Amino acid sequence: MDLPRIDTSYVGRRREATEVRAALAAGRLVTLTGPGGVGKTRLATAVAARLAPGFGDGAVFVDLTELRDGALLPDLVATRLGLHNRSGRPALRLVLDHLRGRALLLVLDNCEHVVDEAAAFAAAVLAECDGVTMLGTSRQSLGVAGERLLRVPSLAVPAEDVASSPAESARYDAVRLFVDRAAAIVPGFELTAGNAPAVVRICRHLDGLPLAIELAAARLRSLSPRQVADRLTRHLPLLTAGPRTAPERQRTLRATIDWSFSLCSPAEQAVWLRASVFAGTFDLAAAEHVCAGPGVAPEGVLDAVDGLLDKSVLVREDHGDGVRYRMLETLRERGQELLEGTGERRLVSARHRDWIDRLTASADANWVGPEQLSWIDRLRVEQANVRAALEWSLTEPGEAGAVLRIASRLDEYWTFFGHSLECRQWLDRALAATSSDHPDRPRALAMCALHAVWHLDLDAAMRRLAEAAELAEPRDELLHALTSYVRALAAQISTDAGAADLAAEAAAVFRAHGDVRRELHPLWIFGVSTGYRKGDIAEGRRALRRMLELCEARGETRYRAMAQFGLAYLEVERGDVELSERLARESLRNLMQIGAGSGTAYLLDSLAWIADRKGEHVRAATLFGAAATLWRAIGSAPEIAVSGPHRAHRTSTLAVLGEERFGRAFAAGRAMSGAEAARFALGEAAPAAGARPGSLTGRQWQVAGLVAEGLSNRDIADKLVISQRTVDTHVQHILDKLGFRKRAQIATWFTERR
Known part of the structure; x- marks a missing residue:
């Protein structure tokens, strides 16, 4: 269950909570309405916490207050669901594909400022994901067919004629x-x-x-x-x-x-107004940078923050060993209104943007080093502020150039956490809003191309690279190397033999300039392309070992995991399978420090290949099942990302086990959570004997039972009073989850577990 880390206690509201639960039982979209400050969020959170155990996939809470651009609503939901978009598909499609067939309570909090986008999103979920129930909070209705409105009243107070005992x-x-x-x-x-x-x-x-x-x-x-x-x-x-x-x-x-x-002191008033430009949460260092100014010295910000905490204007949140602050939305809105009246709004917003500019520059400069994990944690909690700074810069006249600079940084962060498409959109908007002679334009074009490659829009990437080449200074070797690297990545994705040469060219230039960070990924492309596609294992090993040594010498985590995966990739096919397994597990351990991302799907798949090579076929099938869940979560498939070895080893495993045994082991893997899959892949836990009934939603379990009774899809539709198309979808999702191909396998599986 993913619910906000706020005080979910509430006084009273028993009647309202009962009404909300009844409405959710009767319909799939309930919106709590009422004025700001009436307690909609707290009521929704408390109800969600109570109902979450009744949903097979729990409850997920999405706070929309941090959004300035409603178009990013599906991206924010995808992030809360733990999805990493590597497919290039719209985020809405990725979310819908993930939610289809799941039993989930999705809470959309504070919809009023993006009500049109929230309505469109809710309508799409209602149409395509019949296992998902939604609870929204908004000052106005969403206006979606099937929506049930519940107005949250103020708390009951004694009437004038009631004694005050x-x-x-x-x-x-x-x-x-x-x-x-x-x-x-x-x-x-x-x-x-x-x-x-x-x-x-x-x-x-x-x-x-x-x-x-x-x-x-x-x-x-x-x-x-x-x-x-x-x-x-x-x-x-x-x-x-x-x-x-x-x-x-x-x-x-x-x-x-x-x-x-x-009743606030002048310093507290100033900090209240200036802090209203933050989105999400902020820390003291950010407050000192943004909120200091006339009437408040930097060293006086802490006292003002402390006073605002005392007065319940700010809420304290603990994050690891640090403290962050959040302003309630209603108070933030009033603060922005008052800030506008002071004439300081542009100055303070620019200061906030400059803080993000400085923060991302520091993270970018220190990306390859021992502080990488700390920077990743920091950037994740600052994501809302990054978005707010980029949006303000794009909408404020004359400020779009800052977006070229900020969004061109930290490409590894944007990519690893599935935000490549979003970053490309920021860059596209900034490129459209700035002049052709802007000094940051060539690099922004190259980075925009890189993100386009990551989500497989290769034609657009080549157009951006061509434009970057036209604008680049002839002596700018680093920019030319960057474009060669992007072309190498595109070539590798396209299985073009030229990938190795382009990568070698880029790596050599970066090495000559002492740019270790930029040398790392070209080394990976060269090593894998040379070792796997060209068959020169020795040369591929040399490149990947250099990459690994560079990472280890600097205490870097992300690229180190990538180098280990690359070496495991080579060894499993043409080298030492035991070494391959050790490398793959070390890579997975490194990735788990960062948080499961797209790389985890590759590693679970590669560990399945290794198990097949070692003759551990049940383990291989289980790992294929565990990987399948992650491939779906990133909007990709092994047939696209690692088609050759995946197809070969899956076919080999299936041939040894047969469809029935393969399907059982595959289903056990599909039923694992991400943490369970990681432990199993690392050899720390055994899989369940078969897919648990809980791996299916309640409706899917019901459909599986009717399949076991011998009913056709049309008969099931008539019995459940739903469309045959919906039943077809349920049956297909059951087959996918259990790793089966035939309805008869569902019947056997259900009968054994009933």
Whole structure:
């Protein structure tokens, strides 16, 4: 289950939670609506946590607040699902293919600012993925057919004529929330006969809005309940006299936010406004760079942040051994409105972009080294801020050139985590928005071509390379070497014999200039192409061993894993199979430090080849099954990526085991989680005896049972009152998951496990 690391406790809401669960049981799309601060996210998170165990594939939470460009919504969902797009297909198609046949609760939080894109995405999931149920939160409906709307009300407050005794007051959710949050700020705080009337007054004035109540409770650090109530009584009438067109509750919330703002020190106010430009989370170093300025010295930012944490304007999140901060969306929106009014918006946004520029430059310069894993972790938590900085630069006149520079960095990071298509889109937009003589254009064109190659758009890549060559200075040897490298990669993907020569040319230039990082991948292309395609194992080994030595000398992880895989690739086909297995396992261990990515699929497949070479055919079939799940997750297939050895060893394994035994072992591999597959591949665990029933969704298990009863797809459709096309899809997914080819195999498998 992938739910946000936030406080999911909530007071009351039992009735609402019950209604949400009932609505989700009756329909596949439920949207919680209501004004900002009413508690939609907390309710959705709590319900998802309760329901997740009932879904075969759990629950996944996607916070859309970090998006500035709604077109990236499918990319963000793909990231949350752990998908790595190496196919070049649109991210939406990758997500739909992954979700089809799964039983999953997908939570889309804060849809209102990308409502059109969220609606289109939800409609596509409803149409193609009948095992997926969606829970959305938005200030407005998505407007999708089949959507069920539930308006989240404010918390119940005592009426004017209700006595304010502690026992009576505590029956109301708004009062209980205030007391709960007050006790967290003032240990030992309790509702008493002395403070109950003031607490009730506070909750009434705030109309039961949870966010407003929490902001008011935060004031108890320095005020009593009576003082808070008195100040609210004096301030809210004035503050709510604003836009009469806004609903009363929204005006009340804004008034509460503005009241909290007015009680902040000038430094806290400045940091609140300036920090509103961050997307997702941020750390203290970023806050000091972006939020310092008139009224706040860099060394004063920490005190202001501490004050905003005390006042519940910022929320603290622990990340490893560091701390990051998040601003609630409603407070961030108000901060941006107020920042716009100060005339500082452009300056602060530029400062935020410059922070990302500096961060990515440092990560790029130190990519090949012992800090690589730390940089990967850092970049992953900063992804939302990177996107925000790129989007601002593209939409602010005269700033698009920065995108050429920033998005041209860290190509290995973008590629490994499946964001090549997104990076190419940033570069395409920046190239279209900048002049032809921009100094960063040639390199940006080459990097755009590289990302196009990674998702197999080779024609577009060649066009970008041709343009880069036209603009490049004749003496710019490094740029020419970069274009040769990209051409070598394209040639290798196309099984062109010229890949080795192009890679050797690029590697030689990078070596002459002392650019170790850029020499590494050309060495890999040369080593594998020479050793596997040309059959010169000795020359291929030399290149890959040089690559491995360069990585080990610098403490590099990603390219080291790649070098080990390359050597294992050569050895399994034409060399020492035991050495091949040791290298492949070392490579997998290195990759697991980074996080499972596209390389893991290659390694599980190669370990299957090794098992076949060693005569361990059941193990080979199991590894083929485990790899199949990962190939699907990256939107690729072994028949495309490693067609020759994959086909040969799978055929060999199938011939020895026969379809039935192969199918059972393959199904056991398909049923493994990513962590289980890695442990099995490393020899640390044995597979299950066969695919678990839980490897199928509830609907698939039901269909498998009807197949076992001898019903045709048309009969199953009639019995379940669904279309025959849907049944056809279910049966195909069952066959894929279990590694079978015939319906009779499904019947046998189901009967044995029932």
